[in-house]
Amino acid sequence: MKCEEAEKKMVEFVEGELPAKESKLIAEHISKCKKCRESYMLHLEVERSLKSLRAELPSYGKTISNVYRALGIKRKGIMQRLIQSPVFAALSIVVIGFVAIFFSDADIARFSMGCADRIVLISDSFAKAASATIIDLFGGKVRTLLAVNISLIIFFSFIWSRAVLNFQRHTNGF
Numbered sequence: 001m002k003c004e005e006a007e008k009k010m011v012e013f014v015e016g017e018l019p020a021k022e023s024k025l026i027a028e029h030i031s032k033c034k035k036c037r038e039s040y041m042l043h044l045e046v047e048r049s050l051k052s053l054r055a056e057l058p059s060y061g062k063t064i065s066n067v068y069r070a071l072g073i074k075r076k077g078i079m080q081r082l083i084q085s086p087v088f089a090a091l092s093i094v095v096i097g098f099v100a101i102f103f104s105d106a107d108i109a110r111f112s113m114g115c116a117d118r119i120v121l122i123s124d125s126f127a128k129a130a131s132a133t134i135i136d137l138f139g140g141k142v143r144t145l146l147a148v149n150i151s152l153i154i155f156f157s158f159i160w161s162r163a164v165l166n167f168q169r170h171t172n173g174f
Contacts (some may be wrong), residue, residue: 001025006033006036010036013027014043086158086165094150
């Protein structure tokens with residue numbers, strides 16, 4: 001076996017991935033060739049070093065907790081973090097939107113009606129109040145328009161809450 005062939009298969013040999021016949025040829029070559037024996041020893045040392053490294057990175061939560069503790073920074077409680085999260089802001093706006101839709105002044109008198117009937121009444125009253133051009137833009141589908149409006153409210157509230165969160169982070173307002 002030539003040195004070039006042995007060098008090409010050295011990593012596989014060290015990792016034990018070669019068939020027995022090829023492994024035997026490389027082992028014989030290594031025993032005779034000083035240059036390839038040195039290369040083998042180097043590959044073997046690298047392989048041992050890689051195996052001695054930790055297989056997993058430490059968890060982010062534990063690491064950041066250790067950093068905060070070392071720096072003397074007290075983390076906020078779970079309720080405070082929950083209230084300042086963008087998900088909480090988006091959910092709050094959705095809940096407020098649905099409460100406003102289902103319990104508007106026109107619907108308080110009809111409170112005992114079923115949910116589906118309320119949606120139809122709201123969409124009908126919305127269709128009468130909204131301009132014809134906007135409704136025409138959505139092909140007369142008021143429910144689609146309502147869904148788009150709610151989606152836009154959620155989207156922009158999420159963007160706003162992310163902007164506030166980024167501002168707090170950049171001003172060390174953890």
